[in-house]
Amino acid sequence: MSLFETIVVALWAMLPAYVPNNAAVLAGGGRPIDGGRTWGDRRLLGDGKTWRGTAVGVAAGAALAVALSALAPAASAAVGVDFPTFPAAVAVALPAGAMAGDIAASFLKRRTGRERGAAFPGLDQLDFVVFSLLFAFVAAPAWFGAVFTLPVLAVVVVATPLLHVGTNAVAYALGLKNEPW
Incomplete structure (x- = not known):
């Protein structure tokens, strides 16, 4: 597979994991997942993680x-590239994993004393990737191995932070987010 094909397949395969957090921002609001509960003196997740957004x-x-x-x-x-299709289990696992990763990151942010929206470099850019890949692997290991080869995974790990920072900056400029990260 050429570098072009590897990049295109990586982005195509991750699109269902890239979209959920942006969709959640647009549809957010409603009842928080943590129901307002705290652990010690801090919320478990905060108001930004809602059932509706998820x-x-x-x-x-x-x-x-x-x-x-x-x-x-x-x-x-x-395009001349063999684009993968998504089995039903993976079609749900990738976005569910992305949302679970974002929720887990929120939990870690609260535990480390960061407020809602505070930056946590590295975690902010890759939390949803790790969980979406894990969920996809569990849902369909053979499909995962065929699609997410080592070169494709390398592209995902390098390209995702760049895409994440760029899309968040655009959402911030459009007034859809309160912070540019």
Whole structure:
């Protein structure tokens, strides 16, 4: 696989994990997952992690995976790259993992004394990647091994922080986020 093909496959395969957090921001609000509970003197997660945002994020990522699977044959023919399709379990696992990673990062931020929206370099950019890949591996190990080869994983780990910072800066500029990270 050429470098171009590796990059394109990596981004295609991760799109269902890239979309959920952005969809959650747009649809956020509602009842917090932690119900306002605390651990010691800090909230478990905070008001930014809601049931509605999580559900919408997972649904948006799964819908995108279904759409990408439908588009894969035509896109493959047009671009000359063998785009993967997403089994149903993976279509849900990638976005669910992304949301779980974001929730886990929120928990870690609260435990380390960071407030909602505070930066946590590294964790902010890769939390959802680690969990989405783990969920996808558990859901469909053979599919995962065929799609997420070592070169594809390397592209994901390098490209994701760059994409994350860029998309968050755009969301901040548009007034959709309160901080640019």
